[in-house]
Amino acid sequence: MASRGSQKLEDKLVCCICLEMFATPVTALCGHSFCEKCINSHWDKEEQGPASRNGYTCPECRKSFSKRPQLSKTVQLDTIVDIVKLGELPTPEPEKVAAVCEKRCPRHGRALELYCKTEKQLICCVCALKACQNHQKVLFDEERKIKEENLKETLEKTEKMEKEINEEIQKLEKQAVGIKELLVLPTPGSLEVPPLEFDLACSVDSITKFFSTVSRIFQEALSNSFNPVAADAQSSLESKAVRVRAAQCLPETELRMHLLKDHRNLTFDPATANKYLQVSEQNRKAKHAPGSRSTLSSRDPQKFEPWQILCAQQFTQGSNYWEVKLSGQSVVIGIAYEKIPRKKRAGCTFTIGLDKLSWGLHVQEDCYVAYHNSESKKIKESLCKFIGVKLDYDQGVLSFYGIEDHMKHLHSFHTIFTEPLCPIFWLCEGTAVTLCQKSRGQSIADGMFPDSQAVSDAVEQP
Structure with missing residues (x-):
């Protein structure tokens, strides 16, 4: 009661x-x-x-x-x-x-x-x-x-409805647990991977000897990068060989190995280059040298008035990844629709990321700045000489990564792409950008060799 x-x-x-x-x-x-x-x-x-x-x-x-x-x-x-x-x-x-x-x-x-x-x-x-x-x-x-x-x-x-709801909740909880298990990446100890042995020390002498033997072939191909004095050509070449070996030792992290599966070899399109940009090494390197000026007509409607250049490749679907090497700061790395305006914009040194037609990452002296549609975001991270770019066209995601001793995510754009996209660059005076290449037959585990393709092509010339 x-x-x-x-x-x-x-x-x-x-x-x-x-x-x-x-x-x-x-x-x-x-x-x-x-x-x-x-x-x-x-x-x-x-x-x-x-x-x-x-x-x-x-x-x-x-x-x-x-x-x-x-x-x-x-x-x-x-x-x-x-x-x-x-x-x-x-x-x-x-x-x-x-x-x-x-x-x-x-x-x-x-x-x-x-x-x-x-x-x-x-x-x-x-x-x-x-x-x-x-x-x-x-x-x-x-x-x-x-x-x-x-x-x-x-x-x-x-009560019947409440019972049915509780049963559905239990099913959803079980599904959530299963999804979480799938999302958890395996720890290094959970995979049985056979040990890989690579004796770099045993290979240094033979590689150095190889570069010394072909020094004369390299003199012309590398004339823009080395002192043309004949007496210093061989020593400069051997110095370059050491730098190439150092560049090969990029980190082989799990993330980078995954991204390299979608790697694309890029080349610059000289027809779009600003008149002060020089393109060399079979269109794989762009340089803004002080006082330089292209011999091509600057009145070509495809050429940029700002210090910009497009790549020849276009992407309309799938996952695509590329890496670039920078000689210094004051460089903009990005993507754009092919119809991006070629004219200068009043009060602006570059146009990448200042409209709805392009997205860019500006590498400054002390930080990075992401640009799109005139909106900017400052990113306080240590600067890297190698930058990785991942474009997932179907998912509408553009990501930038800094590559040094490890792989670090810098910034991602999320949008819907509607037209073919081209990689695009802006180079301040005195800077250069090299497109990293992966040679034919080279496995992902070998890492990236920024200059190896140029070396291979030079050796094959008569």
Whole structure:
């Protein structure tokens, strides 16, 4: 049996008009609460009835109001009703409902034995003969049984729905656990990889001897990079060989090995180069030398007025990756639609990333700055001489990576690409960019050799 305090609480949860638990409880000016729909329906009928000149009344205390009262939602009572419906408090017991029935009619002082379905409230036998004469009426006990059956049916449906929801939640939780397991990368110790042995020390002498033998062949090919004095040519070549070997020792991290699977060999398109940019090493190197000027016509509509140049390759689908070597700072690396304007922009040294047609990463003296559509983002990371670029056309993702002792992510753009894309570069005066190449037959595990393809091509010349 519920306590006296609990019964008093349950009394507040039953609307005296519909005899059901409150649905959106509201409070009148007199302090009594009703279902919002029930009290509005009650006052709507009073407006239409002959007693409308007497104003509006409270069904609980029969207090009259000259104007239709403003209703306010009883938030705390609504919360209590929700708790009861969820099963956290006991619902009103039959004894409680019977206690409501024992109340007296405020108009005639008789027991409230009947229920008016039209008015949706308890009435006495005198009300049934007068105010509710033409209304649909039933005995309170009969109506209570019908309400209890409806409530029971509703509770059963709710419990069934709750059970189905819990089952679906359990299935989703199992799927989430499975997805998390798939996303976890295996640790180095979990894979059985046979040890790889590479004796670099044993190979240094033979490589140095090889470069010394072909020094004369390299003199012409590397004339833009070395002192042309014949007496210093061989020593410069051997110095270059040492730098090539050092450049080959790029990090073989798991991320970089994965990216290299989609590597693309790029070449510059001289027809688009600004007149001050020199292209050499079979269009794999671009340099902005002080005082230099291209011999090609600068009036060509394909050529850039800013110090920019496009690559000859275009990408329209799939995953693509390339790496570039920088000689210094003040370089912009990016991609652009082929129709990017060739003209200068007032007050700007470059146009990459200043419109919706291009995306760029500016390598400055102390940081990186990402540009697109004239919006910029500063990236405080240590500068790297090698930059990796990953373009996932289908997914709309462009990412930049710094490559030194390890691989670090610098920035990613997320968008939707709609036209063929070309790699694009801007070079400040005195800087150079070399496109890293992967030779035919070279495996991914061999790493990248920025100058090896140029070396191989020079050796094959007669």
